[in-house]
Amino acid sequence: MRGRQLEELKMALESITDKKARSFLTMLGILIGVGAVLILVTVVTGMNADMEAYYEKLGVNKVYVTVTQYDRTNTLDITDDLMGYVASDMSNIAVGVTPDIEQSGTLRYGGNTNDSAVIYFGNEQWADCNNYTLEDGRDLSELDMDNRSMVCVIGAYVAESLFGYIDPIGETITYNGYPLTVVGVYYAKDGTAEESMDDAIVVPYTLNRSILSTAIITDFTIKVETSDDMEEAMSRIESWLSENLDSNTSEYTVENGNDEMNASEDETTSLSLILGGVACISLLVGGIGIMNIMLVTVTERAREIGIKKAIGAQRRVIVTQFLVEAAVLSGLGGLIGIAIGYGGSLLIGKAMYDLILVPDTMYVVASAIFSIVIGIAFGLYPAVKASGLQPVDALRAD
Amino acid sequence: MLIEIHDLRKIYAEGEENEVRALDGVDLSIDYGEFVAIVGTSGSGKSTMMNILGCLDVPTYGEYLLDGIPVKERTERELAEIRSVKIGFIFQGYNLIPSLNVWQNVALPMLYQRVPLAERQQRAMDALAQVDIAQKAESRPTQLSGGQQQRVAIARAIATRSPIIMADEPTGALDSKTGAQVLGILRSLNAQGTAVILITHDNGIAAKAKRIVRLIDGKIVSDQPNVPDEARALNENM
Ligand SMILES: Nc1ncnc2c1ncn2[C@@H]1O[C@H](COP(=O)(O)OP(=O)(O)OP(=O)(O)O)[C@@H](O)[C@H]1O
Numbered sequence: 001m002r003g004r005q006l007e008e009l010k011m012a013l014e015s016i017t018d019k020k021a022r023s024f025l026t027m028l029g030i031l032i033g034v035g036a037v038l039i040l041v042t043v044v045t046g047m048n049a050d051m052e053a054y055y056e057k058l059g060v061n062k063v064y065v066t067v068t069q070y071d072r073t074n075t076l077d078i079t080d081d082l083m084g085y086v087a088s089d090m091s092n093i094a095v096g097v098t099p100d101i102e103q104s105g106t107l108r109y110g111g112n113t114n115d116s117a118v119i120y121f122g123n124e125q126w127a128d129c130n131n132y133t134l135e136d137g138r139d140l141s142e143l144d145m146d147n148r149s150m151v152c153v154i155g156a157y158v159a160e161s162l163f164g165y166i167d168p169i170g171e172t173i174t175y176n177g178y179p180l181t182v183v184g185v186y187y188a189k190d191g192t193a194e195e196s197m198d199d200a201i202v203v204p205y206t207l208n209r210s211i212l213s214t215a216i217i218t219d220f221t222i223k224v225e226t227s228d229d230m231e232e233a234m235s236r237i238e239s240w241l242s243e244n245l246d247s248n249t250s251e252y253t254v255e256n257g258n259d260e261m262n263a264s265e266d267e268t269t270s271l272s273l274i275l276g277g278v279a280c281i282s283l284l285v286g287g288i289g290i291m292n293i294m295l296v297t298v299t300e301r302a303r304e305i306g307i308k309k310a311i312g313a314q315r316r317v318i319v320t321q322f323l324v325e326a327a328v329l330s331g332l333g334g335l336i337g338i339a340i341g342y343g344g345s346l347l348i349g350k351a352m353y354d355l356i357l358v359p360d361t362m363y364v365v366a367s368a369i370f371s372i373v374i375g376i377a378f379g380l381y382p383a384v385k386a387s388g389l390q391p392v393d394a395l396r397a398d
Numbered sequence: 399m400l401i402e403i404h405d406l407r408k409i410y411a412e413g414e415e416n417e418v419r420a421l422d423g424v425d426l427s428i429d430y431g432e433f434v435a436i437v438g439t440s441g442s443g444k445s446t447m448m449n450i451l452g453c454l455d456v457p458t459y460g461e462y463l464l465d466g467i468p469v470k471e472r473t474e475r476e477l478a479e480i481r482s483v484k485i486g487f488i489f490q491g492y493n494l495i496p497s498l499n500v501w502q503n504v505a506l507p508m509l510y511q512r513v514p515l516a517e518r519q520q521r522a523m524d525a526l527a528q529v530d531i532a533q534k535a536e537s538r539p540t541q542l543s544g545g546q547q548q549r550v551a552i553a554r555a556i557a558t559r560s561p562i563i564m565a566d567e568p569t570g571a572l573d574s575k576t577g578a579q580v581l582g583i584l585r586s587l588n589a590q591g592t593a594v595i596l597i598t599h600d601n602g603i604a605a606k607a608k609r610i611v612r613l614i615d616g617k618i619v620s621d622q623p624n625v626p627d628e629a630r631a632l633n634e635n636m
Pocket residue numbers: 410411418419420438439440441442443444445446447490599
C-alpha cells in the first residue's frame with residue numbers, strides 16, 4: 001500500500017516538473033498568499049512586541065486623577081487626605097499613590113544643559129508608581145517631603161547628558177535656576193535617549209510652592225496591584241473625590257491608564273483581522289487558480305484518464321492522482337511562500353524594528369497545512385470530474 | 399457462457415438526421431476458451447462492439463451478460479474490477495501513456511491489480527520479451543515506431559494474464575513476420591485457456607481463429623467455425 005502511494009506521488013511530481021512554467025504560475029497565487037500572510041503576521045507581531053515593551057516600561061495598572069479647582073481664594077489641598085485614604089483604605093488593592101506634576105524647563109550642570117527633560121513633582125512612592133528603579137544613591141524620602149529638601153533623583157539620560165562620566169551623586173544641578181542636589185540615579189529603562197522615559201528627573205512635590213508658586217496639587221497617580229482591581233480602585237477613588245471635593249468649585253477626572261494600551265491592542269487585533277481576511281482572499285484566489293489549471297489538465301489528459309480506466313483503474317485511483325497533483329502543487333507553492341515569508345520577515349524586521357523577526361512556527365506549520373488543504377479542496381472538483389469520464393469518451397478525446 | 403449478447407444495438411445521435419446504427423441488433427455467444435475473429439469492413443461496427451464487450455461503453459438497447467451476469471447491473475467499482483482482472487485490451491490506437499516509459503506502461507494494469515512492484519516489473523519485462531521489444535523497456539512511447547508501440551500495447555494486455563484478451567486490429571501496424579508472431583502468441587495464450595476476441599478487417603488474419611463472425615453495417619451476417627489453414631493443408635495432403 002505504501003509503495004503505491006509513493007508511486008502516485010512520484011507520478012504527480014513528474015507531471016508537475018514536465019510543465020515547469022505552468023506549474024510555477026499555478027503556484028503563484030498560493031505562494032504570494034502564504035508569503036504575504038507570514039510577513040504581515042510577523043509585522044503585526046513586531047508592532048505588538050514594540051507596543052508591549054512600551055507599556056511595560058511605562059508601567060501598567062495606573063489610575064490618573066486630575067482635579068480642577070475654580071475657586072482660587074478658598075482652596076482646599078486634598079493631597080494629604082487622598083494619600084492617606086489610599087494608604088489606609090485601599091492598601092489591599094493599591095501599590096502606592098503619588099502627586100504627579102509634569103513640568104518642562106532647563107537643567108544645567110557646569111557647562112552642560114538639558115532642555116528636553118521632564119521634571120516631575122512626586123513623593124517617595126513616585127518611582128514605584130512609575131516603574132523606575134534606583135541604580136545609585138537614594139530615592140526621595142518622606143523626610144524630603146516634610147523638609148521641602150532641594151533634592152532630585154535623575155534619569156539615566158539626564159545623568160549622561162549633564163555629567164558624562166562624572167558621578168552625579170552629591171552634585172548640584174539647577175532647574176530654571178533653582179539649585180537641586182542629586183541624591184540618586186535611576187536605571188535606564190528606555191534606551192537612554194533624548195525625550196525618552198530616561199530623560200526625566202523627580203523632585204519632592206512639596207517644592208511646588210517655591211518652584212511652581214502653586215498652593216495646591218492637582219495631579220496624582222495611583223498604582224494598582226492588578227488589572228482586575230482597576231475598576232474597583234477607580235470607583236472607590238471617584239466616590240472619595242465626590243465626598244471630599246466641593247462640587248460647586250471643583251471638578252475631577254479619573255482615568256484608567258490601561259485604556260490607551262487596550263485601545264492600541266484592539267487596534268492591532270482588528271488590523272490582524274483585516275490582514276487575515278486579505279490573506280484568506282488571496283489564498284482563495286490562489287485556490288481558484290489551482291482549480292482552473294487542474295480543470296485544463298483534466299481536459300488535456302482525458303485520453304490518459306480513459307486509458308487508465310479502460311485497463312482497470314478505479315475512480316479512486318484517478319481522484320487520488322489529481323488530488324495528489326493539486327496538493328503537491330499548492331503545497332510546493334506554500335513552501336516557497338514560507339521561504340519568502342521568512343526572507344521578507346527578516347528584511348522588514350530589520351528595517352522597521354531593528355529586530356530579528358521570523359514567522360512564528362505555529363503560523364508556518366498552519367500555512368503549510370492550509371495550502372495543502374486548499375490544493376485538496378480546490379482540486380477535488382476537477383479530480384472528481386476526471387474520474388467520472390466514461391472510458392470510451394475519454395479514449396476518443398484527442 | 400462467457401459472453402452472451404441479445405439484440406444489442408448502439409445508435410449514435412438517435413432520431414436525428416445524422417443517426418448512425420453502429421450495431422443494429424446483434425446476438426452472439428462466446429464460450430470460455432474460444433478464439434473468435436470478428437471481421438468486417440471499416441465502419442461496420444467492430445470497435446463499437448469491442449468497446450461494449452470490454453465494458454468501456456454501454457449499448458443503447460439490448461442485453462449483455464458476462465459470466466451470466468447482466469453488465470448493466472454491475473456497479474462502477476465492479477466494472478473497473480472486471481476491466482482490471484478479467485480483460486486484457488489491445489486497442490486499435492495503441493493507447494499508451496506518453497508520460498510513462500515502456501515497461502511502466504506494460505506494468506500499469508498490474509498496479510491496479512495490486513501486484514507488488516518487483517513482480518510487476520518482472521512480468522512486464524517477460525511480456526516485452528515475448529513481443530521482441532524488451533530492449534526498448536526504458537524508452538518513452540513517443541520514441542517508438544508504430545509497430546513497436548503496437549507490440550508494447552500487446553505486451554500490456556498479455557502481462558495481466560487475464561482470462562479474456564480483446565484485440566482490435568493488433569496486427570494493423572505490423573509487418574507480416576511480426577504480425578504472424580503476434581498471432582502465434584495469441585494462439586498459444588488461447589491454447590492455455592485464454593479466450594481471445596480478435597477484431598480485424600483482414601480475412602487472412604481472421605483465418606487463424608477458430609471461429610469467424612462477420613459484421614456488415616452493424617449486423618452479423620455469418621458466424622461459422624473455422625478450420626485453420628494448417629489443419630486444412632494437413633487434410634488436403636492426406
Ligand atoms: N462517437 C461516435 N459518434 C457517432 N458515430 C460514431 C461514433 N463512434 C463510432 N461511430 C460510427 O459508428 C460506426 C462504427 O464505427 P466503428 O468504430 O465501430 O467501426 P469499425 O468497424 O471499428 O471500423 P474500423 O475498421 O475503421 O476501425 C461508424 O460509422 C462510425 O462513424
